[in-house]
Amino acid sequence: MSMERDLFITEVALRDGSHAIAHQFTVEQVTRVARALGEAHVPYIEVSHGDGLGGSSLQYGLSRTNEMELIEAAVSVSGESKVAVLVLPGIGTVRELKEAAKLGVKMARIATHVTEADVSAQHIQTARELGLETVGFLMMAHMAPVEKLVEQAALMESCGAETVYIVDSAGALLPHQVRERVRALRQRLRVHVGFHGHNNLSLAMANTLAAIEEGATRIDGSMRCLGAGAGNTQTEVLVAVLEKLGIKTGIDVYKLMDAAEEIVAPILAAPQEITRDSLVLGYAGVYSSFLLHARRAAQTFSLDSRDILMEVGRRKVVGGQEDMIVDIAAELARQKTGAAVNQEERYG
Ligand SMILES: C[C@H](O)CC(=O)C(=O)O
Numbered sequence: 001m002s003m004e005r006d007l008f009i010t011e012v013a014l015r016d017g018s019h020a021i022a023h024q025f026t027v028e029q030v031t032r033v034a035r036a037l038g039e040a041h042v043p044y045i046e047v048s049h050g051d052g053l054g055g056s057s058l059q060y061g062l063s064r065t066n067e068m069e070l071i072e073a074a075v076s077v078s079g080e081s082k083v084a085v086l087v088l089p090g091i092g093t094v095r096e097l098k099e100a101a102k103l104g105v106k107m108a109r110i111a112t113h114v115t116e117a118d119v120s121a122q123h124i125q126t127a128r129e130l131g132l133e134t135v136g137f138l139m140m141a142h143m144a145p146v147e148k149l150v151e152q153a154a155l156m157e158s159c160g161a162e163t164v165y166i167v168d169s170a171g172a173l174l175p176h177q178v179r180e181r182v183r184a185l186r187q188r189l190r191v192h193v194g195f196h197g198h199n200n201l202s203l204a205m206a207n208t209l210a211a212i213e214e215g216a217t218r219i220d221g222s223m224r225c226l227g228a229g230a231g232n233t234q235t236e237v238l239v240a241v242l243e244k245l246g247i248k249t250g251i252d253v254y255k256l257m258d259a260a261e262e263i264v265a266p267i268l269a270a271p272q273e274i275t276r277d278s279l280v281l282g283y284a285g286v287y288s289s290f291l292l293h294a295r296r297a298a299q300t301f302s303l304d305s306r307d308i309l310m311e312v313g314r315r316k317v318v319g320g321q322e323d324m325i326v327d328i329a330a331e332l333a334r335q336k337t338g339a340a341v342n343q344e345e346r347y348g
């Protein structure tokens with residue numbers, strides 16, 4: 001098969017998928033997935049805690065295995081494929097970035113909220129100094145007007161990012177909104193443009209194709225949609241669709257299908273699907289990784305997780321504010337109890 005590539009896919013199941021399994025990846029799972037991705041010639045494999053390097057914490061969720069062990073395992077079996085890490089400045093530090101580079105990581109993706117690109121400067125510069133391919137990753141892209149997104153992307157480019165991604169963290173964007181964002185970035189930037197989708201509104205594939213049609217050449221996917229919320233654009237499906245469109249990914253689609261079916265599917269407690277609460281993530285524009293946090297809070301306070309997520313969306317809570325989910329749930333529970341007491345007093 002041809003190794004020529006019209007675009008470059010980053011497989012994110014071993015990072016975004018970490019959210020979906022409450023950060024419980026084992027070395028054995030990561031080794032099996034990374035080896036299979038290497039054999040399928042996937043160009044980039046992202047590995048780290050769901051919230052990036054240093055994410056293991058009470059706030060974001062404790063990892064079962066130290067992510068450096070996972071990264072080392074992935075590097076050792078991934079062959080020609082390059083291992084990437086995600087870093088959110090403020091969660092992951094330059095020290096962790098250097099440690100990952102020493103282990104053989106080749107790409108760093110520096111992620112900020114869509115309006116906060118200025119905090120990425122130091123991490124982008126360090127990644128470049130370390131000789132890593134360096135990506136700026138603008139999360140929650142639906143929360144900013146196009147002009148703001150362009151300004152922030154240009155800032156990342158000026159800091160040294162070689163690619164800037166539009167990240168639909170909430171799976172809230174519609175295809176025409178993806179189109180106008182990619183087009184605007186392509187007009188303004190000299191660097192590559194990427195797209196990372198979530199499937200909460202069942203639009204990850206449509207949005208990804210819209211991005212590609214507008215000229216995005218760096219694309220994310222996760223096998224079996226193993227990602228936060230309803231997951232990402234399903235990589236093995238995307239590769240098959242691109243092949244039908246005559247767009248070369250350089251990936252062996254049969255090997256990728258086998259990896260998805262035989263290695264990734266058994267990792268999932270249940271197949272990824274659009275449930276009523278993951279649908280609300282896209283509908284209300286909420287960070288996909290909030291799903292399990294909201295489910296836990298709903299259980300603790302005997303609430304419907306949709307009510308919590310709708311309120312989180314109304315208050316425009318962003319990544320890094322996971323503690324707000326419990327605050328909001330406690331407040332909703334108080335209101336509910338208050339309403340029940342009032343009802344009792346009124347009608348006995
Ligand atoms: C830290 C987030 O999970 C990064 C990401 O994949 C997204 O915003 O989407």
Ligand SMILES: [Mn+2]
Pocket residue numbers: 016169196198227228288
């Ligand atoms: Mn994501």
